[in-house]
Amino acid sequence: MGKNRPDAILKAVSKGRGGVSVSHHKLTADLETVRMPAPERVVLPMLQHIGAPCTPTVKKGDTVSVGQVIGDSDKFLSVPIHASISGTVESVADVKLANGNMAPAVTIVSDGEMRLCEDIAPPEVNNKEDLVKAVRASGLVGLGGAGFPSFVKLTVSPEKPIDTLIVNAAECEPYITVDYRECLENSWNIMNGVYTLAELLELKHVVIAVEDNKPEAIKVLKKIADMDNDHGNAVRLMTLKSRYPQGAEKMMVLSATGREVPAGGLPADVGCIVMNVGSVAFVARYLATGKPLVSRSVTVSGDCIANPMNLRVPIGTSMQDIVDYCGGFVKDPVKILSGGPMMGTAITDLNVPLLKSNNAVLAFSKKAAGFKKESPCIHCGRCHAACPMGLIPTDIEKYALLKDADTLTKLGAMVCMECGSCAYSCPGGKPLVQYMRLAKSVVREAAKK
């Protein structure tokens, strides 16, 4: 059976390429997740996922309770937004997001009660279709950072049968420890999630992937994998050598199954679903309680934070409130990140709300932020050697500046996942990811014409 498939593993090892080893800085690994009390107000943007924005379903002055739907859309690629605290709607207006974009948002002022919405009840789920519906209603998006609506992943089309679920607990980004804490603190939910999903989606294999530098998590996950039950689902634990970006979807699929996701394709094209371990646990919790996605875990860390912590925070809480709760800054930060140091976004000020997909708030001093003076490319090949996608970033940079869409397509610019490995390793300190983004926009522009 699929439990031991050395052939697949061997293939993955021989094919695996690229990546960089980064220092982990998991300062918060041993700190239990602390539940942050409800802030005075939350700001809930109507676009917290990849896809179509929601339309607010409440108006100024309305009273709302925790878990109540306050925004929804009838577009396919969208998930509803729920009130994360109880209180009164203060305004419905445009706000600035962490990535600099503007989006309409609902601001709620807390009544301090955290009253649960009365409509909340466990959904009835007996088959695949029910599951997809329930997951959409839960408002779940990938909790690992990308923010892709989870129900879409679970929507299996008959042409692309799915046989493998990969539960991603690799957490290869430095500093972030939310998935690790999830494994230690919510193993029950993870287990339920794994077996429920496997059963409902009629999966042949489940692979739980974790990096080998997390022995405690491995212990817990191993127990889950060993409880392989009579449903005939083969659940297996896969420990990966700790290397960035092991946790990237396409890398996971390759390591777990030996299958290479075609360029421009999704894991579903090779029969896989990749879900973050936090998302899996959330699904189990939602099926049991019916409480939608109104709070999430974040790691607050970096050398400027007084008390680095793992926090459970209502969605929409401002970064300022989060930092204040952790004791503020011990020294002046030059950079604040929403997300990890490799793929996160640098934000200009703390006055932005935490979104469903934000897994970390990091504050760095100049020293920790790793500034490097930019110098010309010396053609050393480190960027190419580091690229898990096998691209040659320095060439792509050249053609991106020339706006040569054809050559860029040939060079595979579009498969870049912006993991940052290339820019990390460049001795010339070149902002290669920026050039990769430029390259992609050049190709997209050309395709439009």
Added chain:
Amino acid sequence: MDEQKLFTVSASPHTKSPVTVRGIMLDVIIALIPAGFAGTAVFGLRALAVIAVCVVSCVAFEALSVKIMKKPMSIGDLSAVITGLLLAYNLPVTIPLWMCVVGSFVAIVIVKQLFGGIGQNFANPAITARIVLLVSFASAMTNFTAPKALDAVTTATPLAVLDRTADISAQVAEGSLPGLLQMVIGVRGGCIGETCAAALLIGCCWLLIRRVISPIIPLSYLGTVAVLMLAFSRFNLTFTAYELLSGGLLLGAIFMATDYTTSPINKKGKLVFGIGCGLLTVVIRLFCSLPEGVSYSILLMNVACPLIEKVTAPKYFGFVKKKKEKKAKEGAA
């Protein structure tokens, strides 16, 4: 609005590896030091003078040209030091010092800076300068002194005297060829930095340990030469060893063919590049009237480098499948 201090915004990643251009160049310099010591020990203090003149004039020319071209000062990256060292290592100890300055001018100003500075030159500056000097001042460039340890009469390099048709051990016994041990420690005629195989190999180890170079080019270069020479000599090991140890082969294969800017970036390209260098070296040594083929081979492969990169372009992730799918579709249609 309140005067809030804004935080720095830049593209991800927000952390960088500690490797810098200067650090890499420093490692190369360290790797070149043993060969410099060996050269001085073998050829005397004048070797040191040649090295010093080359390094100083390379750095000076670099500083001067970026000043004139109004570019940011670049001597801090130390690459000019390496060019100077490599140039000196490729010159005979008897070379007039003014020729060293001419060589440095060619290397830095013409080959490097006129093409846009570090990372932009299409050929290795030190090698091109050596070839220019070789063509312009043939006799000065081939005026090899025998090592100090032997008597200081002008003597040809082993490659020049090596009679490929006769028995090697007989030639050694006659005294026309140095012994194999002398070849390894570098007590033989030749350019300053090329004779001591042991020192060059130590440098090579340093570069590999520090991950400055990938072993692909040196291995494929030396491997190709070894295999072809073995075949040519009908498995005469001594003959092959002489070929590997003589001339500038080791210096070239370890330090010059691996130059980042003028060698391919991808693994397959590096392999092709190394094999190409090896092939050309063997062809030149065996079939041309030139005694030494390393510089010419590397220069030719430098020129071919963009082409090699193009033909050996690596397949990016997910590429193979896409192509197969297309073929399958075409087949179905």
